[in-house]
Amino acid sequence: MAERDRAQEPTTEDELREATIGAPTEVNGQILLVDYDPEWPVLFAREAEKIRAALGDRALLIEHAGSTSVPGLMAKPIIDIIVAVADSGDESTYVPALEAVGYQLRIREPEWEQHRLLKGTHPDVNMHVFTIGSREISRMLMMRDWLRSNEAERELYAATKRELASRTWKYVQNYADAKSTVIAEIMARAEAARAADSSRR
Numbered sequence: 105m106a107e108r109d110r111a112q113e114p115t116t117e118d119e120l121r122e123a124t125i126g127a128p129t130e131v132n133g134q135i136l137l138v139d140y141d142p143e144w145p146v147l148f149a150r151e152a153e154k155i156r157a158a159l160g161d162r163a164l165l166i167e168h169a170g171s172t173s174v175p176g177l178m179a180k181p182i183i184d185i186i187v188a189v190a191d192s193g194d195e196s197t198y199v200p201a202l203e204a205v206g207y208q209l210r211i212r213e214p215e216w217e218q219h220r221l222l223k224g225t226h227p228d229v230n231m232h233v234f235t236i237g238s239r240e241i242s243r244m245l246m247m248r249d250w251l252r253s254n255e256a257e258r259e260l261y262a263a264t265k266r267e268l269a270s271r272t273w274k275y276v277q278n279y280a281d282a283k284s285t286v287i288a289e290i291m292a293r294a295e296a297a298r299a300a301d302s303s304r305r
Contacts (some may be wrong), residue, residue, distance in 0.1 A: 114281040133268035135279050137178045144172040147227045158201045164188045164236045171242045174251045182228040188236040193218040250294035
Protein backbone atom coordinates (compact mmCIF):
# COMPACT_ATOMS: atom_id res chain seq x y z
CA MET A 105 0.00 0.00 0.00
CA ALA A 106 1.19 3.51 -0.75
CA GLU A 107 1.99 6.37 1.57
CA ARG A 108 -1.01 8.66 1.97
CA ASP A 109 -2.80 10.99 4.36
CA ARG A 110 -3.86 8.46 6.97
CA ALA A 111 -2.88 10.34 10.11
CA GLN A 112 -6.37 9.85 11.52
CA GLU A 113 -7.08 6.45 9.98
CA PRO A 114 -4.05 4.16 9.91
CA THR A 115 -4.40 0.97 7.93
CA THR A 116 -5.83 -1.91 9.92
CA GLU A 117 -4.48 -5.42 9.56
CA ASP A 118 -7.77 -6.53 8.02
CA GLU A 119 -7.53 -3.75 5.42
CA LEU A 120 -3.96 -4.68 4.62
CA ARG A 121 -4.83 -8.36 4.21
CA GLU A 122 -7.86 -7.52 2.06
CA ALA A 123 -5.80 -5.37 -0.31
CA THR A 124 -2.79 -7.69 -0.51
CA ILE A 125 -2.64 -10.51 -3.04
CA GLY A 126 -1.15 -13.33 -1.02
CA ALA A 127 -0.06 -12.82 2.57
CA PRO A 128 1.38 -9.43 3.60
CA THR A 129 5.12 -9.57 4.23
CA GLU A 130 5.89 -9.11 7.91
CA VAL A 131 8.88 -7.05 9.05
CA ASN A 132 8.60 -7.46 12.81
CA GLY A 133 11.53 -5.14 13.29
CA GLN A 134 13.09 -1.88 12.25
CA ILE A 135 12.86 -0.39 8.77
CA LEU A 136 16.06 -0.39 6.72
CA LEU A 137 17.01 3.09 5.53
CA VAL A 138 20.20 3.78 3.60
CA ASP A 139 21.96 6.94 2.47
CA TYR A 140 21.06 8.35 -0.92
CA ASP A 141 22.60 6.37 -3.76
CA PRO A 142 23.28 8.20 -7.06
CA GLU A 143 22.68 4.87 -8.79
CA TRP A 144 18.95 5.07 -8.02
CA PRO A 145 18.06 7.35 -10.98
CA VAL A 146 20.04 5.01 -13.23
CA LEU A 147 18.08 2.02 -11.95
CA PHE A 148 14.84 3.92 -12.48
CA ALA A 149 15.79 4.72 -16.08
CA ARG A 150 16.45 1.06 -16.78
CA GLU A 151 13.13 0.02 -15.27
CA ALA A 152 11.31 2.75 -17.18
CA GLU A 153 12.69 1.37 -20.44
CA LYS A 154 11.56 -2.12 -19.47
CA ILE A 155 8.07 -0.81 -18.67
CA ARG A 156 7.88 1.12 -21.95
CA ALA A 157 8.95 -1.96 -23.87
CA ALA A 158 6.29 -4.05 -22.12
CA LEU A 159 3.39 -1.61 -22.39
CA GLY A 160 4.17 0.51 -25.42
CA ASP A 161 1.74 3.40 -25.78
CA ARG A 162 -0.41 2.00 -22.96
CA ALA A 163 2.10 3.60 -20.56
CA LEU A 164 0.83 7.20 -20.58
CA LEU A 165 3.22 8.37 -17.85
CA ILE A 166 6.26 6.85 -16.14
CA GLU A 167 7.83 8.85 -13.29
CA HIS A 168 10.39 8.23 -10.57
CA ALA A 169 8.77 9.06 -7.21
CA GLY A 170 9.30 8.49 -3.51
CA SER A 171 12.45 9.11 -1.53
CA THR A 172 14.83 7.42 -3.98
CA SER A 173 13.88 10.16 -6.47
CA VAL A 174 15.13 12.95 -4.17
CA PRO A 175 18.90 13.54 -4.28
CA GLY A 176 20.40 13.60 -0.78
CA LEU A 177 17.46 11.93 0.95
CA MET A 178 17.86 8.65 2.81
CA ALA A 179 15.41 5.98 1.75
CA LYS A 180 14.43 2.37 1.80
CA PRO A 181 16.43 0.90 -1.11
CA ILE A 182 13.29 0.37 -3.19
CA ILE A 183 12.63 2.32 -6.40
CA ASP A 184 9.13 3.82 -6.43
CA ILE A 185 7.72 4.24 -9.93
CA ILE A 186 4.43 5.83 -10.94
CA VAL A 187 2.84 4.42 -14.07
CA ALA A 188 -0.33 5.95 -15.51
CA VAL A 189 -2.58 3.99 -17.85
CA ALA A 190 -5.97 4.71 -19.42
CA ASP A 191 -7.83 2.74 -16.73
CA SER A 192 -5.89 1.19 -13.86
CA GLY A 193 -9.01 -0.75 -12.87
CA ASP A 194 -8.78 -2.73 -16.12
CA GLU A 195 -5.93 -5.02 -15.12
CA SER A 196 -6.18 -7.10 -18.28
CA THR A 197 -4.79 -4.21 -20.33
CA TYR A 198 -1.47 -3.98 -18.50
CA VAL A 199 -0.89 -6.53 -15.72
CA PRO A 200 -0.17 -9.57 -17.96
CA ALA A 201 2.37 -7.56 -19.97
CA LEU A 202 4.13 -6.40 -16.81
CA GLU A 203 4.06 -9.87 -15.26
CA ALA A 204 5.68 -11.21 -18.43
CA VAL A 205 8.75 -9.04 -17.74
CA GLY A 206 9.02 -9.96 -14.08
CA TYR A 207 6.69 -7.74 -12.07
CA GLN A 208 4.15 -9.23 -9.65
CA LEU A 209 0.78 -7.72 -8.74
CA ARG A 210 0.69 -7.48 -4.94
CA ILE A 211 -1.81 -4.77 -3.95
CA ARG A 212 -5.27 -4.04 -5.32
CA GLU A 213 -7.11 -0.97 -3.92
CA PRO A 214 -10.14 -0.20 -6.12
CA GLU A 215 -11.58 2.21 -3.55
CA TRP A 216 -8.44 4.37 -3.59
CA GLU A 217 -8.19 5.78 -7.10
CA GLN A 218 -8.04 2.22 -8.49
CA HIS A 219 -4.46 1.94 -7.21
CA ARG A 220 -2.50 -1.17 -8.06
CA LEU A 221 0.98 -1.98 -6.78
CA LEU A 222 3.30 -4.33 -8.60
CA LYS A 223 6.60 -5.47 -7.14
CA GLY A 224 9.81 -5.93 -9.06
CA THR A 225 13.13 -7.44 -8.03
CA HIS A 226 16.75 -6.82 -9.11
CA PRO A 227 16.36 -3.95 -8.31
CA ASP A 228 13.55 -3.86 -5.76
CA VAL A 229 10.70 -1.83 -7.24
CA ASN A 230 7.31 -0.63 -6.04
CA MET A 231 5.31 0.26 -9.14
CA HIS A 232 2.22 2.35 -8.40
CA VAL A 233 -0.30 2.18 -11.24
CA PHE A 234 -3.06 4.79 -11.48
CA THR A 235 -5.47 6.01 -14.12
CA ILE A 236 -4.07 9.00 -15.98
CA GLY A 237 -5.16 12.24 -14.30
CA SER A 238 -5.53 10.71 -10.82
CA ARG A 239 -5.09 13.19 -7.99
CA GLU A 240 -2.56 10.94 -6.28
CA ILE A 241 -0.18 11.22 -9.22
CA SER A 242 -0.08 15.00 -8.83
CA ARG A 243 0.28 14.65 -5.08
CA MET A 244 3.22 12.25 -5.27
CA LEU A 245 5.03 14.37 -7.85
CA MET A 246 4.43 17.57 -5.88
CA MET A 247 5.97 15.94 -2.80
CA ARG A 248 8.96 14.80 -4.85
CA ASP A 249 9.55 18.18 -6.47
CA TRP A 250 9.12 20.11 -3.22
CA LEU A 251 11.64 17.93 -1.38
CA ARG A 252 14.08 18.20 -4.27
CA SER A 253 14.00 22.00 -4.09
CA ASN A 254 13.72 22.60 -0.33
CA GLU A 255 16.60 21.54 1.90
CA ALA A 256 14.83 22.33 5.18
CA GLU A 257 11.84 20.16 4.27
CA ARG A 258 14.15 17.41 3.09
CA GLU A 259 16.01 17.46 6.42
CA LEU A 260 12.74 17.46 8.38
CA TYR A 261 11.47 14.47 6.45
CA ALA A 262 14.77 12.61 6.83
CA ALA A 263 14.83 13.20 10.59
CA THR A 264 11.24 11.97 10.93
CA LYS A 265 11.94 8.88 8.86
CA ARG A 266 15.10 8.12 10.83
CA GLU A 267 13.26 8.28 14.16
CA LEU A 268 10.30 6.21 12.98
CA ALA A 269 12.47 3.61 11.22
CA SER A 270 14.27 2.90 14.50
CA ARG A 271 11.03 1.60 16.03
CA THR A 272 9.71 -1.94 15.67
CA TRP A 273 6.95 -2.42 13.06
CA LYS A 274 4.97 -5.48 12.07
CA TYR A 275 4.43 -4.25 8.51
CA VAL A 276 6.10 -1.59 6.36
CA GLN A 277 2.63 -0.07 5.88
CA ASN A 278 2.49 0.71 9.61
CA TYR A 279 5.69 2.73 9.23
CA ALA A 280 4.30 4.46 6.12
CA ASP A 281 1.11 5.37 8.00
CA ALA A 282 3.17 6.81 10.87
CA LYS A 283 4.76 9.28 8.43
CA SER A 284 1.37 10.64 7.38
CA THR A 285 1.36 13.57 9.81
CA VAL A 286 4.68 15.01 8.66
CA ILE A 287 3.80 14.31 5.02
CA ALA A 288 0.54 16.24 5.42
CA GLU A 289 2.42 19.18 6.96
CA ILE A 290 5.01 19.21 4.18
CA MET A 291 2.35 18.92 1.49
CA ALA A 292 0.38 21.81 2.98
CA ARG A 293 3.43 24.05 2.71
CA ALA A 294 4.13 22.84 -0.83
CA GLU A 295 0.55 23.59 -1.87
CA ALA A 296 0.66 27.03 -0.25
CA ALA A 297 3.90 27.82 -2.07
CA ARG A 298 2.41 26.70 -5.37
CA ALA A 299 -0.68 28.84 -4.79
CA ALA A 300 1.45 31.87 -3.92
CA ASP A 301 3.57 31.33 -7.01
CA SER A 302 0.49 31.06 -9.21
CA SER A 303 -0.96 34.30 -7.80
CA ARG A 304 2.21 36.18 -8.74
CA ARG A 305 1.99 35.14 -12.38
